[in-house]
Amino acid sequence: HRHLGGLGATARAATIRAAVDGSARAEDFVSPGHVFPLRARPGGVLVRSGQTEGSVDLARLAGRDPSGVICEVMGADGTMMRLPKLLEFGERFDIPVATVADLIRYRLHHERLVTCCSEARLPTEFGEFTIRCYQDSVNGQVHVALVYGDPTASSPALVRVHRADTVADVFGLDFLPSRSRLAWSLQHMAKEGAGVLVYLRPDGDDDPLDDRLQVYGALARGERPPGGSGMGFHDFGIGAQILRDLGLSEIRVITSSPRAFKGISGYGITIVDWVPLGDAPPAAEPAKP
Incomplete structure (x- = not known):
């Protein structure tokens, strides 16, 4: 079964679940699609302070499989939310917000x-x-x-x-x-x-x-x-x-x-x-x- 990474949320969720499966292979997916695979650099946010590394580090620190899903949060005007708006969004919907900088500080403080x-x-x-x-x-x-x-x-x-x-x-x-x-x-x-x-x-x-x-x-x-x-x-x-x-x-x-x-x-x-x-x-x- 090949995953198409289609337009709908259901198809994308199925593609993501398949992608993080440890037995997944490249030939299991049709490319290009609407879910874009990214690879985090070894060393995580301490090597590259990016969202990709941040998502993988966050999962690893939580004791989960070192994989993650990232997406942009759009504002009502159709533009991507920056940090001040994301903090407001998190407070409004009671969603914790952590930044890449937070992850860097945490790792530097807790890891030798x-x-x-x-x-x-x-x-x-x-x-x-x-x-x-x-x-x-x-x-x-x-x-x-x-x-x-x-x-x-x-x-x-x-x-x-x-x-x-x-x-x-x-x-x-x-x-x-x-x-x-x-x-x-x-x-x-x-x-x-x-x-x-x-x-x-x-x-x-x-x-x-x-x-x-x-x-x-x-x-x-x-x-x-x-x-x-x-x-x-x-x-x-x-x-x-x-x-x-x-x-x-x-x-x-x-x-x-x-x-x-x-x-x-x-x-x-x-x-x-x-x-x-x-x-x-x-x-x-x-x-x-």
Whole structure:
């Protein structure tokens, strides 16, 4: 029996039930039809923040078969409802509403996504740090934490979360103070006697080098760069899990953009204070741990 995925609700429901059956095969269905098959990416919403991944993650978290059905909800004017209207719709008909962002936060809070895979002493121009590597179970990427002294003994600990930009961090760019800010942060931690720098490496598919080169070119010409690859939910969650693994819960964050960290408390980390980020290392000599 081949499913046509027809116009009527009954035919579509039959097609959907057949599609989620574990024994279903492609030849069981006529294509194209009015039910469109989609495939969620492994890793779910932590890899791609889409409705497809959200529906499968929601079913899996509920202990059900990892499959789902998604559809758009249309307004009276024939246009697709956006979130504010969907929230009103849910309240009116007593239907719970969850967003993809909610699922991301939930998974980051309840699932352990990083594992410390190696550790070593790291003598630097600012003093001796301990370097710890953490592997991300979602995309296999390895992130780094540089630890100076004993941050747990100086709560709230001094922390800098830095998203890696290989070219700017290694070679230095006149129009992008990434490297000097790294140096400032490390020396400031050494000056205080304790601190943690979390160095997050973006997934290659998320931040390809050729895209970064376009950004550099625009900045060099004094233009607004195309797009941007700032920190997202995944970055915050991974950074927070690394900090928690180091025994930290209350932190002071070195940053030039406090607003960028809005909502991080949902990951089990409390920001007690902000430390304004400088673009040049402080003059004081670093303390010895």
